[in-house]
Amino acid sequence: MRPLLRAVAMLAAAAALVTGCGSGDDWSRPHATPTPIGTLGPGFVDPSAMPAPEATVTPRPGSWTGVHPSKDYRVVLLTSGDDGPTKALVTAITDWAEEEHVDLRTVVPDDAHDFIPSITRVLEMRPDLIVSAGNDLIDPLATVTPSHLSQQFLVVGAELAEPTHNVTSVDWDGASFRGEGLGASSTYDPGSFTAERCAAAIRAGVAAVLNDLTGIVVWLDQL
Numbered sequence: 001m002r003p004l005l006r007a008v009a010m011l012a013a014a015a016a017l018v019t020g021c022g023s024g025d026d027w028s029r030p031h032a033t034p035t036p037i038g039t040l041g042p043g044f045v046d047p048s049a050m051p052a053p054e055a056t057v058t059p060r061p062g063s064w065t066g067v068h069p070s071k072d073y074r075v076v077l078l079t080s081g082d083d084g085p086t087k088a089l090v091t092a093i094t095d096w097a098e099e100e101h102v103d104l105r106t107v108v109p110d111d112a113h114d115f116i117p118s119i120t121r122v123l124e125m126r127p128d129l130i131v132s133a134g135n136d137l138i139d140p141l142a143t144v145t146p147s148h149l150s151q152q153f154l155v156v157g158a159e160l161a162e163p164t165h166n167v168t169s170v171d172w173d174g175a176s177f178r179g180e181g182l183g184a185s186s187t188y189d190p191g192s193f194t195a196e197r198c199a200a201a202i203r204a205g206v207a208a209v210l211n212d213l214t215g216i217v218v219w220l221d222q223l
Contacts, residue, residue: 027103027127034074035070035210037067037068037070038066039067040063040064041062041066043063044064045213050213053165054163055216055217057213058219059220061222062223064204065203067210067211068100069100069102069206069210073100073102073128074103074126075097075103075104075127075129076107076122076127076131077105077133078118078137079108079132080109080136080137081133083190085193086135088194089193091198093133093202095199096199096202105127107122115137119137119141123148128152129209130153131205132154132155133157135157135158138155139179141153141160142179145160148166149166152214153166153168154170154205155167156170156201156205157171158175158176158177159176163215167214169217170218171201171217171220172186172192172197172201172220173186173221174186174187174188174193176188201220204220
């Protein structure tokens with residue numbers, strides 16, 4: 001094969017490989033509003049007394065497992081930190097995305113100076129949901145989220161001290177960081193970030209968001 005033809009063939013093969021591995025969707029086009037597939041089980045919330053903004057709910061174990069996102073759910077994972085708990089959360093979130101066929105993109109800030117610029121870049125992507133993993137991002141999120149009320153955020157393994165209605169959090173005894181210098185409802189325990197609990201956290205949090213139960217804290221002490 002001539003060198004020029006060989007080069008063209010290699011480029012075509014590479015392009016085909018990239019297309020095959022990705023979703024083929026660059027998110028530049030609008031798509032249907034995400035809807036939940038399935039329903040929440042009894043005990044996720046009390047239907048006769050829906051939670052108020054900033055309320056904490058303690059769902060019955062497993063009451064979230066029947067809810068799944070609709071096709072092509074666009075999610076950005078914003079994460080920072082190489083500590084064990086953050087790694088456990090990232091693993092759980094990526095595993096969930098693969099199992100649920102979620103279109104997941106991941107953004108990792110370069111350093112502390114890049115936290116807010118990274119959040120801005122993620123907002124420009126216009127995902128259906130931004131999921132945060134890592135305590136370092138809590139204070140930057142508290143700064144940015146009130147100015148972007150149309151964007152849904154899910155904080156896993158921590159919480160914002162004063163969330164707006166677009167910020168939902170999932171935490172538990174041992175994982176209730178609320179920002180630098182602020183008191184937490186429990187003592188931080190890295191050992192509480194088990195694979196099982198982290199997997200439940202992303203699923204319970206997404207189930208809440210898909211059912212418009214936002215601006216609350218989902219407390220997962222029991223699985």
